[in-house]
Every structure is written in C-alpha cells, then in structure tokens.
Amino acid sequence: MLKRALKLQGGGCPQLLVKGQAFAVKRDLYLVGFGKAVLGMAAAAEEILGDHLTRGIINVPLGIQESLQRAGMQEMLLKPHSKIQVIEGAKNNLPDEEALKGAVAILELAEGLTADDLLLVLISGGGSALLPAPIPPILLQEKEKLTKTLASRGAAIQELNIVRKTLSMLKGGGLAQLAHPARVVSLILSDVIGDPLDIIASGPTAPSSHSVQDCLQVLTKYNLLHSLPKSVETVLSSSPAKPTAPENYSHVSNIILGSNTLALEEAKRQAEGLGYAALVLSAAVQGEVGRVATLYCQLIQLVCLGFSSLGEGPLSDELRGNLLQLAAELQIPALDLDEFLQALRGLGPDRPVCILAGGETTVQLQGTGQGGRNQELALRVGLGLHKAQATGASSPQGRCEILFLSGGTDGQDGPTEAAGAFCSPGLVAEALQEGLDVEAFLRNNDSYTFFSQFQGGHHLLVTGLTGTNVMDIQAILIRATERP
Ligand SMILES: Nc1ncnc2c1ncn2[C@@H]1O[C@H](COP(=O)(O)OP(=O)(O)OP(=O)(O)O)[C@@H](O)[C@H]1O
Numbered sequence: 001m002l003k004r005a006l007k008l009q010g011g012g013c014p015q016l017l018v019k020g021q022a023f024a025v026k027r028d029l030y031l032v033g034f035g036k037a038v039l040g041m042a043a044a045a046e047e048i049l050g051d052h053l054t055r056g057i058i059n060v061p062l063g064i065q066e067s068l069q070r071a072g073m074q075e076m077l078l079k080p081h082s083k084i085q086v087i088e089g090a091k092n093n094l095p096d097e098e099a100l101k102g103a104v105a106i107l108e109l110a111e112g113l114t115a116d117d118l119l120l121v122l123i124s125g126g127g128s129a130l131l132p133a134p135i136p137p138i139l140l141q142e143k144e145k146l147t148k149t150l151a152s153r154g155a156a157i158q159e160l161n162i163v164r165k166t167l168s169m170l171k172g173g174g175l176a177q178l179a180h181p182a183r184v185v186s187l188i189l190s191d192v193i194g195d196p197l198d199i200i201a202s203g204p205t206a207p208s209s210h211s212v213q214d215c216l217q218v219l220t221k222y223n224l225l226h227s228l229p230k231s232v233e234t235v236l237s238s239s240p241a242k243p244t245a246p247e248n249y250s251h252v253s254n255i256i257l258g259s260n261t262l263a264l265e266e267a268k269r270q271a272e273g274l275g276y277a278a279l280v281l282s283a284a285v286q287g288e289v290g291r292v293a294t295l296y297c298q299l300i301q302l303v304c305l306g307f308s309s310l311g312e313g314p315l316s317d318e319l320r321g322n323l324l325q326l327a328a329e330l331q332i333p334a335l336d337l338d339e340f341l342q343a344l345r346g347l348g349p350d351r352p353v354c355i356l357a358g359g360e361t362t363v364q365l366q367g368t369g370q371g372g373r374n375q376e377l378a379l380r381v382g383l384g385l386h387k388a389q390a391t392g393a394s395s396p397q398g399r400c401e402i403l404f405l406s407g408g409t410d411g412q413d414g415p416t417e418a419a420g421a422f423c424s425p426g427l428v429a430e431a432l433q434e435g436l437d438v439e440a441f442l443r444n445n446d447s448y449t450f451f452s453q454f455q456g457g458h459h460l461l462v463t464g465l466t467g468t469n470v471m472d473i474q475a476i477l478i479r480a481t482e483r484p
C-alpha cells in the first residue's frame with residue numbers, strides 16, 4: 001500500500017512523490033510514526049528512502065515485532081541496524097510509560113526541526129494510545145482513566161478523540177505545530193468511518209475542527225464533568241476557546257493511503273477465489289452492537305428466504321421493511337440497502353454467498369467480563385439467529401447453512417488475546433449442552449470467556465497482531481441446503 005503510493009526521485013535535490021504530489025528534500029529527512037500499522041509502513045518507507053533518511057522513531061504496540069516474526073512476515077519488519085528506532089508500548093491499547101517515552105522522543109525530534117527539514121509522519125489507528133503526551137499537570141494515569149471510562153460508557157471514537165485532543169500536547173494538530181517550520185507530510189491509514197483527518201489517531205497533524213466547548217459537551221453527555229481530576233479542570237479552563245486556525249497548517253500535507261475499503265476489496269477477491277458469490281454491504285457499519293447484530297440477523301434471514309420457495313411474500317416484505325428501517329436508524333453512511341438487496345436477489349441459490357462488511361460498533365459496558373466488540377457481536381448474532389429459528393418451522397434459516405464471523409483487522413478485539421469470533425445458528429443450543437448460558441455471558445460483557453470455554457475455544461479467531469488496523473470486518477457465509 002505504501003510502496004504503491006511513495007516514491008523518491010533522485011538528483012541534486014531529491015523529491016518525495018506521494019500519490020503524484022512532490023515534496024523537495026532540501027536537507028534532512030526524518031520519519032516518525034505511531035499506530036498499530038506503522039511498523040510495516042516504516043519498513044516499506046525505509047526501503048524506498050534508503051540513505052536519504054536521516055533518522056526515525058516509531059511507536060508501535062507491545063509485542064508486534066515478535067508477532068510478525070512468528071507469522072513469518074519479514075517484509076513488515078525493519079532491517080538490522082535500521083535508522084528507525086522502534087519503541088513498543090501501550091499494552092492492550094492503553095497508554096503507558098513506554099508509549100509516553102516514545103511520545104516525548106517524537107516531541108523532541110519535532111521541536112528541533114528547521115525550515116529545510118522534511119518530516120514524514122506515518123499514522124494509523126491505535127496512534128492515540130501510542131502517542132500520549134498529556135498537557136501538564138495532567139498525569140498519564142488520569143488521562144488513561146478518563147478515556148477508559150468514556151469508552152466503557154459507549155462513547156464513539158469521535159467523542160473519545162475530541163476529549164483526547166483537548167488534553168494532549170501532540171494530538172489535535174499539536175505535532176504539526178511543534179514541527180513548524182519544517183515541511184510535514186503525513187501518510188495515513190484510516191481506521192475511522194469517513195476518514196476524518198482530525199479524528200484518526202486524534203489528528204496529530206490535522207487542524208482540529210473541535211473546540212474546548214465540544215470537549216465539555218462530550219464530558220457532560222457521559223456524566224463526567226463533575227468528577228474530573230483537578231489537573232484536567234485546570235487544563236480545560238486554560239485551553240484556548242478555538243483550535244489553531246487551518247491557515248497555520250500550510251506546511252502540512254495529510255494524505256490518506258488506505259482504509260477498511262481496501263481490506264474488504266481483498267476479502268472479496270479471496271472469497272470469489274474460494275467459489276463464493278461475494279458482495280460488499282458497506283465499509284461503514286456503525287452503531288450500538290445489539291442493534292447491529294439485529295441488522296445482520298435480519299439480513300441473513302432475508303437471504304435465506306430468497307433461497308427458498310418463500311422468497312416473495314408477506315414474510316419477505318416484513319423482513320425487508322424492518323431491515324430498511326434499522327439501517328436508516330443506524331445511519332450507516334452511503335448504504336443503499338435497496339440496491340444491495342437487488343444485487344443479492346440476482347445471485348440465485350446455485351453458489352454459496354459471502355456478504356462482507358466493515359466498520360466499528362460501540363459497546364456500552366454493563367458487566368465486568370472480558371470481551372471485545374467483535375466477539376460480542378458474534379455472540380449476539382448467534383443468539384439472534386437462535387431466537388429466529390425458535391420462532392417456528394417456517395423459519396427461512398432452516399434451509400441454509402450459515403456462518404457469521406466478526407474480527408478486528410488489527411488482530412486484537414478489546415483487551416483480549418483474540419481478534420474476534422464466529423458463530424452459527426446452532427451455537428446457543430450447543431452451548432447449553434456444555435452448561436453455558438449465552439445470555440448470562442452477554443449480560444456480563446463476557447464474550448471472550450464464553451468463546452474460550454465453548455468447544456475448547458474453537459470459535460475464537462486468534463491471529464496475533466497483524467500489523468494493520470483498518471477497523472473491523474464481518475463475513476457472512478450462506479449456502480442453500482434446500483432448493484426451492
Ligand atoms: N468486556 C468487553 N466486552 C465488549 N467490548 C469491550 C469489552 N471491553 C472493552 N470493550 C470494547 O473494546 C473497545 C476497545 O477495543 P480496542 O482496544 O481493540 O479498540 P480499538 O477501537 O480497536 O482501538 P484502536 O482503534 O485505537 O486501534 C472499546 O470500544 C470497548 O468498549
């Protein structure tokens with residue numbers, strides 16, 4: 001991905017070419033990066049930049065080098081004696097002392113740059129946790145606790161990062177301002193729906209479109225305004241009313257290199273290679289995990305109905321109506337469900353179908369269990385399909401084999417060892433035979449414990465850290481077992 005986008009043209013004054021835009025390397029060329037996907041990006045960049053690179057620092061998740069090494073993904077690792085220093089930190093995607101050390105090193109490098117320097121910044125999701133530099137007197141632990149509480153109360157990534165930006169020296173454009181007057185070129189792998197530059201990794205090189213007022217609104221919404229640490233109150237009360245104006249970013253170019261759409265395109269190619277008729281629903285599925293699970297259950301039922309003699313009729317009309325209403329309620333951007341359903345109808349029952357989708361759900365934590373949004377989604381879909389099946393012999397699912405999988409492309413779902421999980425309509429009944437009550441696990445947000453115990457962990461998706469991060473992916477496989 002980076003190799004396709006980045007080129008270096010030699011000569012007396014070499015030029016960096018990114019997607020057709022040229023940037024002169026007048027004197028020194030520095031590289032910094034932070035996020036779950038920047039190790040592979042840095043390895044590719046180093047190969048392209050060669051001797052022109054002066055020095056680099058990247059902050060990457062703890063254990064990622066070992067994970068990629070174990071997976072034999074040598075091309076995503078830096079060469080021995082690399083000029084790029086790697087700092088591993090942020091275990092379980094939470095900022096820690098190591099990440100702070102990395103952030104300080106990047107801050108110092110940026111501060112020392114001159115107008116003749118070029119700073120190449122590699123940014124990917126997970127960058128927020130890997131670049132923590134709280135504005136004094138806020139302590140790292142205070143900021144971590146605040147963001148953790150916000151996340152557990154179901155705050156969306158936009159809301160979370162509005163708060164992070166306001167409390168950080170490097171986020172919300174801070175890195176770009178510190179690097180001034182150097183030329184700053186940021187290459188970004190997006191893990192946020194709609195690719196908003198000032199939200200991805202909390203936008204360290206992007207002009208912020210949010211004010212301290214927006215931050216206060218988020219804190220009020222999640223009932224946190226009156227329990228803030230003193231240090232946070234101090235910083236909020238002295239924050240400028242408006243963020244730095246976009247005119248002050250004329251030395252910066254932010255360029256998006258890829259997103260969830262890329263991963264879905266590749267998944268579609270793979271599914272077709274395996275003989276499936278593959279269709280992409282959306283790269284922007286969002287919303288509360290329970291509602292998204294209902295959306296998928298209804299979609300699965302509608303596909304199975306299309307495969308059966310019940311394909312047209314009142315049941316199909318009702319399901320279709322419900323599905324359209326739910327999709328509208330979830331406000332999934334640019335989703336044309338009508339067009340998608342028409343494309344589905346055109347597929348027919350002869351080939352198995354693979355429906356692919358991507359995005360990010362939100363989970364409002366009620367319990368104290370271990371899990372992640374993908375495992376919770378898979379478990380909720382398993383429960384939904386079970387309930388639909390139990391409603392009667394005419395259930396369209398009875399005529400299909402179904403498998404639903406949800407996983408984080410970064411290989412880590414919430415603070416667990418798994419990337420996600422898969423389920424089928426039989427999961428709830430099979431679990432009961434093992435004495436596992438799915439609904440009880442869900443009430444405690446304990447999807448990881450459930451999947452670890454159920455059939456010896458067979459339904460868990462465990463990949464290890466993958467070195468990328470473009471949100472989550474869902475794959476639904478459906479095969480007709482009965483012909484109309
Ligand atoms: N027990 C749980 N059950 C379900 N979801 C959980 C649980 N614990 C945490 N989560 C969810 O996991 C998410 C955090 O997961 P993770 O650290 O993988 O985030 P991420 O959004 O993928 O990170 P990034 O985008 O920074 O890479 C939060 O949305 C949180 O609500």
Ligand SMILES: O=C(O)[C@H](O)CO
Nearest residue numbers: 125126127128200201
């Ligand atoms: O790092 C972050 O803030 C999230 O992954 C969104 O980019």
